[in-house]
Amino acid sequence: MNAEPVRYSFGGDEHLFAEVSESMSLEAFFRGMAITRAVEQQALPGVLDICLANASFQIRFNPDEIAPKALLEKVRELEAEATAERSIQTRIIEIPVLYNDPWTHETLMRFRDRHQDPSATDLEYAAKVNGYADAQAFIDAHSGTPWFVSMVGFVAGLPFMYQMVEREQQLQVPKYLRPRTDTPKLTLGHGGCFGCIYSVRGAGGYQMFGVTPAPIYDPQQRLGYLKESMVFFRSGDIVKFKPIDREAYDQAVAEVEAGTFQLRIRPVTFDLDAFIQDPQGCNQHLQEVLHVD
Structure with missing residues (x-):
């Protein structure tokens, strides 16, 4: 065709x-x-x-x-x-995420008048509109499959990510009815079928699910994985979110401040035809590559 x-x-x-x-x-x-x-x-x-x-x-x-x-x-x-x-050499990257964190929670509560469901948090609303029993079930689905970075922009270093599952399984959540005037730095966001990470603090309209301790944009390039470029993500990158607890988040933040924080990054070949034929098998292979030492 x-x-x-x-x-x-x-x-x-x-x-x-x-x-x-x-x-x-x-x-x-x-x-x-x-x-x-x-x-x-x-x-x-x-x-x-x-x-x-x-x-x-x-x-x-x-x-x-x-x-x-x-x-x-x-x-x-x-x-x-x-x-x-149909095949590209790229990277698969593990991004730690503190889901349902206190900072995005405080922010979303300030802007409930701009939300479709003022009585629910963003995670609760996302779970409901996608047919999940609760926020934890939605988090499991969100973090359970890789995401493909299809573009970087809007603000410096912000990646837009496409969930690597069959179309009928993709998580979809509408944006806020009116944009917020504040979004915490490194917020994990979602609007329509796309996920993102807000690289800097600022306005935004995507639903907020959590935060990552991993800087993805730094003009001073203080961390090792940012030495090549102040903008970390590139089109074609593959991302796997890893849920972490508050203790692990605080430890990671301390490592960022000390300049010792590292991301798990592995080179990988992504074959589009193989993914179309067997998305689950392809995603399993990607995750196996991610954890090869």
Whole structure:
């Protein structure tokens, strides 16, 4: 079956926007990745930035160096020629999470007037709308499978993550009715079918489930896993959340402050076709790779 054509539009004089698919999927992400990599390899004069998203991408260009029509024609040509990679070399990363923590709880209670169910916490609401008996059952489902990082952005270092399960099993929770003006740093959030980690404190509209002690954005690059880049996550990373208790969280925070905190990170090959054919088997293999010493 031929892939649906990419839909292009211009944003002002300096941006070309491409909608790869109307639906969010790993298939759409891999196709967008193939096209953007093909554009990158061309090193076209005047192309300034290429930003890959969940099921779309955007190119910022200098119209004085490359005409908008010429860029569009070139990208369409590359689209027709690009063959989506079905296997990538990436990383699987274990992220510790203190679910139902006191800081997001205090924050969500301040903003219940902006929530669909003011009588419930975000975790309780998420459990109810997804058919789970209680918040703990929802946490088990949330932390029980890996997540695929499909884009990084909104604020510096914030990853958007797609749960690696069959579509009918994906956890889905609507965003707040009105955004909050405050979200604790390193909050684990969820909106629609996407999870995220708020890299810095600030406004937000995603449901809040917990916090991680692991910094994911640091301009000073104080920890070993941030030495290569102040922004930790990359598109294509795979994340496995590990529930921890308050004692383990406090210990991790102390290690962060001492500069000794480390994340469990392992190289892995992710094969899209293998995942589509057997999601559970693929996820089991990923978790086995994560715990190889």
